[in-house]
Amino acid sequence: MxxxxxxxxxxxxxxxxxPRSDGxxxxxxxxxxTVATVIxxxxxxxxxxxxLWALVNSFREYDYTQANGYLSFGxxxxxxxxxxxxxxxxxxxxxxxxxxxxxxxxxTLWLSSMVAFVLARFSYRFNLTLLGVFLAANLLPPQxxxxxxxxxxxxxxxxxxMSDSGSMLNSFWALIxxxxxxxxxxxxxxxSNYMKTLPYEIYESAQLDGASVWRQYWQLTMPLVRPAxxxxxxxxxxxxxxxxxxxxxxxxxxxxxxxxxxxxNLRGQFFTDTNLVAAGSIIVAxxxxxxxxxxxxxxxxxxxxxxxxx
Amino acid sequence: MAHIDEAPQQxxxxxxxxxxxxxxxxxxxxxxxxxxxxxxxxxxxxxWVPALGSVALSFGKWNGFGDLDTIEWVGFQNYRDIATIxxxxxxxxQHNLIWLGFLFLFPTxxxxxxxxxxxxxxxxxxxYQTAFYMPVVLSLALIGFIWQLxxxxxxxxxxxxxxTQVDWYGDPEINLWAVLLATAWRHTGYIMLIYLAGLKGxxxxxxxxxxxxxxxxxxxxFNVIFPVMRPINMVVVVIVVIESLRAFDxxxxxxxxxxxxxxxxxxVAQNVIGEATRxxxxxxxxxxxxxISSIFITIYLRTVxxxxxxx
Numbered sequence: 003m004x005x006x007x008x009x010x011x012x013x014x015x016x017x018x019x020x021p022r023s024d025g026x027x028x029x030x031x032x033x034x035x036t037v038a039t040v041i042x043x044x045x046x047x048x049x050x051x052x053x054l055w056a057l058v059n060s061f062r063e064y065d066y067t068q069a070n071g072y073l074s075f076g077x078x079x080x081x082x083x084x085x086x087x088x089x090x091x092x093x094x095x096x097x098x099x100x101x102x103x104x105x106x107x108x109x110t111l112w113l114s115s116m117v118a119f120v121l122a123r124f125s126y127r128f129n130l131t132l133l134g135v136f137l138a139a140n141l142l143p144p145q146x147x148x149x150x151x152x153x154x155x156x157x158x159x160x161x162x163x164m165s166d167s168g169s170m171l172n173s174f175w176a177l178i179x180x181x182x183x184x185x186x187x188x189x190x191x192x193x194s195n196y197m198k199t200l201p202y203e204i205y206e207s208a209q210l211d212g213a214s215v216w217r218q219y220w221q222l223t224m225p226l227v228r229p230a231x232x233x234x235x236x237x238x239x240x241x242x243x244x245x246x247x248x249x250x251x252x253x254x255x256x257x258x259x260x261x262x263x264x265x266x267n268l269r270g271q272f273f274t275d276t277n278l279v280a281a282g283s284i285i286v287a288x289x290x291x292x293x294x295x296x297x298x299x300x301x302x303x304x305x306x307x308x309x310x311x312x
Numbered sequence: 313m314a315h316i317d318e319a320p321q322q323x324x325x326x327x328x329x330x331x332x333x334x335x336x337x338x339x340x341x342x343x344x345x346x347x348x349x350x351x352x353x354x355x356x357x358x359x360w361v362p363a364l365g366s367v368a369l370s371f372g373k374w375n376g377f378g379d380l381d382t383i384e385w386v387g388f389q390n391y392r393d394i395a396t397i398x399x400x401x402x403x404x405x406q407h408n409l410i411w412l413g414f415l416f417l418f419p420t421x422x423x424x425x426x427x428x429x430x431x432x433x434x435x436x437x438x439x440y441q442t443a444f445y446m447p448v449v450l451s452l453a454l455i456g457f458i459w460q461l462x463x464x465x466x467x468x469x470x471x472x473x474x475x476t477q478v479d480w481y482g483d484p485e486i487n488l489w490a491v492l493l494a495t496a497w498r499h500t501g502y503i504m505l506i507y508l509a510g511l512k513g514x515x516x517x518x519x520x521x522x523x524x525x526x527x528x529x530x531x532x533x534f535n536v537i538f539p540v541m542r543p544i545n546m547v548v549v550v551i552v553v554i555e556s557l558r559a560f561d562x563x564x565x566x567x568x569x570x571x572x573x574x575x576x577x578x579x580v581a582q583n584v585i586g587e588a589t590r591x592x593x594x595x596x597x598x599x600x601x602x603x604i605s606s607i608f609i610t611i612y613l614r615t616v617x618x619x620x621x622x623x
Contacts, residue, residue, distance in 0.1 A: 038429055039436070045426070046443035052497065053446065055469065056458050072472050113351040120347050130620070132348065134613050139359040141550075141609045143558045145580040146602040149595050150365030151358065152584055153376060183358035186351060191616075215340040219347070244451030246561040247577075251585055262451045266565050276460065276467035283457045287450055294449040298442070301449070306509030 053287070060280035067277060082281035089278075092261065092285055099243055099260040099289075102174050106181040107238045111231055114186045118193035119219045123205060133191065140187025144247050151180065152251060172255045180248050185241065189234050192304070196230040197223060233304035236297045240290045261286055363602060369595035376584075376591045383592070390596035401597075404574040407488055411495075411575070412556040419496040420552055423503025428533065430504070431511040441508070445501035452498065452561035459494040484572025491562050491573065499555070503548060510544035511537070543615055550612040557605055576601055 059072065066077025087093070117136065121129050155170035165173030200223065208218050224231075249263035256264075265286060294301055336344065370390055372383040394401050426444060430437050447455065462469045463480035471478060480490040514537055522532040538545070560577035563569045569578025576597060583594030 035434070038432075039434065042426075042429065042434070042440045043436070046440045049443045049447070049497070049501070052458050052462070056461055059461060067467070072467070072469055113354060116347040117351045120344055124344070130617055132352070133620075134617075135352070135360070136355055137613060137616065138609050139355045141554055141605065141612060142359060142363060143554070143577065143598075143601045143605050145558070145560065145577045146366055146598040146605070147359060147362035148366075148580055148598065149369060149376075149584055149591050150362035153591070154362070179354070180358060183354045186355060190351075215336065215343045215347075240449050244449075244454075246451055246453045246564070247581075250564065251581055254585070262453055265453050265457055276464055279457055279460055283454060286454050287458075290449045290451075291446075294446065302445075302505065302509075305505055306512075 056280040056283050059277050060284050062277055064275050064277050082277050083285070086278050086281040086285060090264070090282055091257075092282075094257060095259060095261040095264040096289075098174070098258060098264075099262070102177045102181070102249075102260050103239055103242045106178045106185075106242050107235055109178065109182045110185045110189055110238055111234060113182065114189035115193050115224065115227070115231070116219065117186070117190045118197055119223055121190070121194040122197035122200075123215075123218070123223075133194070136187040136190045138187070140184060144184065148251060155252060167255065167258075172253055172258055174258070176252045177245075177249055177260070180252070181242050181245060185238055189238070192234060193227060193230055196227050200226055229303070232297075233300045236293060236300040237304035239293055240301070243290060366595045366598045366602065369591055370599045372592045374591040376589045386592070390592050391600075393593065394596055394600075398593075400570075400574040400579055404576045404579055407573070407575050408556060408559065410488065411492065411559050412553060414492045415495070415499055415552050415556050419499040420503050420548065422496075423500045424507050424548075426500070426504045427507035427511055428537075430508060441504075445505050447498040448501045448505065450498065452495065453565045455494050455498055456491075456562045456565040459490070459497075463490055481566050482571070487566070487572045491566065495559075495562060499552075503551075506548060506551070507541075507544060510541050514540055543619055546611065546615040550608050550615075553608045554605060557601060 059067070060082050061078055061080070063077040063079045063081070067074070070076070114136075117132070120126075121133060152171070155176050158170040160167070160169055160173055160175065162168065165175060167173055170176045204222060204226075205218055208222055213222070243260075244262055245260075246262050249260050250266065253259050253263070265282070369383070371387055372385045373390075374383040423444075426440075430441055434440075450458070460468070460481065465471060465477065465479040465482070468480065470476070470480065478486070481487050518536050518540065519532060522536045527535065558577055559575045560569075560581070563573040563575055563578050564581070567573055569575055569582065580594050580597045580601070583590045583597065
């Protein structure tokens with residue numbers, strides 16, 4: 003019955019770490035539980051360590067750690083944050099990230115909820131094909147489309163009030179559109195599955211009341227799928243904020259980079275001072291960490307909505 | 313009022329025939345068409361048309377500056393050149409394969425293992441889960457920076473503790489492994505989360521039945537749980553393959569994918585925004601990526617659609 007997939011090696015190490023007994027008596031169970039708890043606690047600390055290490059050292063003076071080594075204790079300061087913030091111009095890049103992420107997430111959710119609604123509400127013959135077109139696009143490596151997209155955007159002129167670069171290249175519009183196109187597949191999939199769980203009768207009574215398809219979508223379905231929308235919004239905000247590839251290749255004007263890809267340009271300015279790197283990393287991580295801790299439930303729900311059905 | 317009372321019954325009787333729609337009024341039909349075509353245009357214009365464009369360009373030579381008619385069509389020459397006279401290509405393939413193997417052997421297996429353990433009611437389970445998937449919310453580019461605190465030659469923790477002088481990100485013999493370790497930090501939590509969600513969906517009675525039959529935990533997992541989790545296993549396989557094929561962010565922030573960190577994704581970018589713009593050549597590399605990924609996309613879609621029809 004066992005499938006020969008590469009993952010099959012997994013539980014052998016579980017046996018090594020937990021006492022091998024299939025009896026499952028109370029005492030043994032407890033001992034096994036303790037062993038598991040200890041291993042989990044150690045691993046969890048190992049996993050937390052990199053971020054904690056960055057956090058601790060972001061508050062330490064460079065001169066102090068240089069003189070005493072990193073394993074010392076002391077030299078506390080706030081100045082790394084001030085310096086990182088001004089040197090890297092984080093204010094500007096955070097604003098850029100915001101200007102790309104918010105419209106892209108809203109557009110993604112709006113467009114994909116429309117497709118999802120049609121897929122869930124009607125059963126046309128092309129439904130599966132349509133879903134496939136969106137889902138497969140989500141999985142293609144972005145590099146595979148880079149050259150045509152890059153060239154296309156360079157050719158598309160934008161009026162000056164939309165972008166001072168004069169074309170789609172080096173404009174936020176490019177990033178908003180590309181991110182939207184890429185993220186729609188996942189959202190469509192999750193939303194249409196969620197919408198299919200709504201009782202079909204609501205549409206029938208809406209139909210009888212003479213509600214148009216648009217009203218059935220906007221006033222009936224959308225309020226009911228709010229939990230799924232919230233979960234997806236949380237996920238998409240972190241994903242688009244974290245997006246690196248498209249921003250790196252489509253934006254070549256340093257002052258237009260969103261914060262994640264701006265990191266790349268900061269390397270040279272930072273590389274001699276690890277404590278500054280730490281402060282910069284914490285600044286960049288902060289928005290997503292706040293979203294994560296505030297909306298943890300949504301975050302997990304978003305990922306699991308997509309995977310359990312898939 | 314009377315006819316309103318009757319109506320829902322009729323509707324209920326008709327309900328099972330979800331597929332059979334009465335013809336929609338013209339206005340609604342236009343709405344439906346617009347609701348599908350607008351998003352579809354997005355995906356077609358920004359994903360599928362460029363994908364085909366890459367295929368076409370891969371048969372030409374083009375520096376990208378002139379018009380389309382300045383393209384010199386050369387057939388399969390780009391592919392031949394890639395395989396024979398492009399030094400970074402074979403190392404890149406090798407690195408992507410190492411990436412794939414490593415992700416499977418360590419973080420994926422560990423993630424599944426963690427999921428299986430955390431699936432039990434366990435004190436502090438919440439805390440452990442949070443710890444493991446916190447890195448998942450960070451971008452790989454940022455992770456490259458955070459791990460520099462360990463890897464830096466002069467100020468990194470590792471060299472500090474062991475008194476060594478290794479340049480973990482710079483030495484082409486070891487930097488790939490340093491990068492993989494940092495990737496694993498993020499990947500483990502991702503797999504754990506997906507697998508945990510799958511395990512929650514496994515019918516508890518299956519486990520109980522296995523326990524009654526006297527099957528041990530390990531055997532229960534392999535003989536009962538693992539086969540039931542087949543769709544999730546497929547998703548995990550596809551995710552790992554696609555992630556390792558897409559590998560880009562980390563190597564790009566470190567050294568733009570050179571000197572021991574060549575991966576295909578970075579080679580494509582180098583040919584477009586590097587010193588030399590070789591569109592045809594870069595497109596051929598992109599098409600190679602596309603071909604590999606399309607195999608796994610097909611597997612993924614088949615898994616999803618099978619579930620879809622069943623569900």
